[in-house]
Amino acid sequence: MKHIISACFFLFSLSVFAQKVTVTVDKTVTLKDFFKQIENQTDFKFAFTGQIDSSQKYFTKKNTYNNIEVKDLINELNKSSLVQFSIVGNNIFVKHKTTKGNKKTNKLTGQVLDESREPVIGANVFIKETSTGATTDKNGMYSLELDNGNYTVQISYVGLRNKEKQITISDDTRINFNMDEDSHELDMVVVTSSKAVDVRNTQMSVNKLSMAEIKRLPTAMGEPDPLKSLLTLPGVTNAGEASSGFNVRGGAADQNLILLDGAPVYGDSHMFGFFSIFNADVVSGLELYKGGIPSKFGGRVSSVLDVSQQTGDLNDYKVNGGIGLISSRLLVQGPLKKDVGSFIIAGRASYA
Template identity: 50%
Template sequence: MKSKSLRVLFICFVLPLSIFSQDKFTLRGTISDSNTNETLIGVTVLISELQTGTSTNEYGFFSITLPEANYTIQISYLGYKTINRSINLNQNLNLNFSMEESSESLNEIVITENVEKLDLKRPQMSVNSLSINTIKQMPVVLGEVDIIKSITLLPGVTNAGEGSSGFNIRGGSVDQNLILLDEATIFNSSHLFGFFSVFNPDAIKDLKLFKGGIPAKYGGRVSSVLDIYQKEGNSNNFKLSGGIGLVSSRLMAEGPLKKNKGSFLVAGRSSYAHLFLPLFDIDNSAYFYDLNTKLSYRINDNNSVYLSGYFGRDVFEISDSFENTYGNSVLNFRWNHLFTDKLFSNLSLIYSDYYYGLKLNFVEFDWNSGIQNFNLRYDLKHYLTPKLKLEYGLNSIYYSFNPGEIRPTTETSGINSFDLI
């Protein structure tokens, strides 16, 4: 009887300890598009045997720690072919995957039940993620795909009024939204007084809209955060694309700096309707132009660097008496570093500038104002377990405000130089 009790105690205490102490190893890697080598955001990585998994972050990186065993990995993403791979996880593995686009011809669909099945993986609420392919399938204005106009079709989002590219989230105002382009702040999201947004759809890869429960890393906003990421460029082949619209035309060039390691992207856009106004004896004009650039380079498996920028201007003129110029300029340097298989870091040095100027020749003075933003960010993501990810970091922001500078343009001007404080 005594020996039987000892055996029961051994099973109850020793066996769980042996299971708990089972060796565990980490599988990590990057998932990208096979044609362009663009990293893919939000790709699902599922471990079939354990019915657990993870997803790629904003830079296409994933990490998951599992007990030693043989597993079947299923990698899936909307619009791409699913990848199934068998692995023997007996050591830490670094596996990178390239996904191929999938296109199928479907027969007609007959709906027999009104049942919506949702596979919820995370409890995060009020978040919408959209790829540029999805946005390009939405209705457009004057033949131009518009990022801001597209998100107004989402629940809880309304436009800021006719002729405005801003948006309101559930009663909030336009100035309560934080808009980021590659982590850099965009202070004014409109072109041509609100008819178009500053985001060139050819250069955009992905966006995420937070309508509530905004993560702490964004610093907090009253209404929402719109986080937009630019493409990295095709590191396999040189590609030239563009389009001609009713109001504006665009051109984009992308290609490898070094095949499969580095890439560049340059995209420009400009309106040209003002060129036809002199034909109708109209001296007024209104036009815009912008430029998106990005350089990406993967130094090794643990280090990648990115340099991205944006420059845009709007110009509105009434004869020779009035000229209004405004626009954004941003520059961002990022360094991705992998300390361990479970610890991912991103260092960002960011510069944002918004300029607003008036030339009032009929009263002989110029008005200039603006705001500058210098931002240092260091973010870390720690993949502790398949179900627990810890995000932390540092963020320091310096603002420089220019409320207004008034300068006379002629010696006969009745205006003295004046700086608003």
């Protein structure tokens, strides 16, 4: 009885190995597709560990095997595929192939060139599956170490179109890449200015300040001073710590002409130069000519300062006043005759 069972098992094994199949494999066939071809034609089942990804492509050559026994097919595939097949009973086991001398990695080398066949220096060579990469040297050469398998190589460089290629590594491999110029045409941009330009005015080196601008500037003890505001303009410096005078472009303080509504002013300060004589409540604005002074002012070596005063209100009577840390002030204005004439009276007194 024992001999009969052994004979039956031997005959069963022969019948399993004698099963013939017709199979086509190439670089586009995944392990899963290959398993289906075999399992649909035979009783064999495939087994593999988690290290094998059945959705990947492990075949390196295109071959069609017609009416071939399974064991012969396995022997042929073991010569050209990136995995190792082995038959145990009715099962086919799949594992990663170990190369001669226990070689685990292969060298991927090559050169990156542009359209003119010049080497691309500093191009990024990136392997998507392993998240590793390299940078090309001065000759456009790169070098990477990879295990056997299928990989996606991505090449990128500023100004050149990105390149991507699917490769299969089973031995030391050299692959060159040619990159094309990547040009992007920008939309036209029109830059305009909203500031009105008075092309009729040829006057140069003139600075204008309104009283509203002067009051926005930092002041000493809260008292706005038209003369002190000039120090914020380019080319204007203080004549001294205890003086309200000013120097323009290196000139002396007495080389400046100061006008109040066209009338010359010879003493421009109070309290030893701590205050200027101009009451900020009645000043409407000022103009400082630092060069090219018009002939109507008579000329000065350094500059001409033209201070303009306000006019009284033609419609309503108004009273303004204020008490500061070092001075007090009062302003009264109104119409003499409505819409015809007006008056304005202002005074300022210091506590010194």
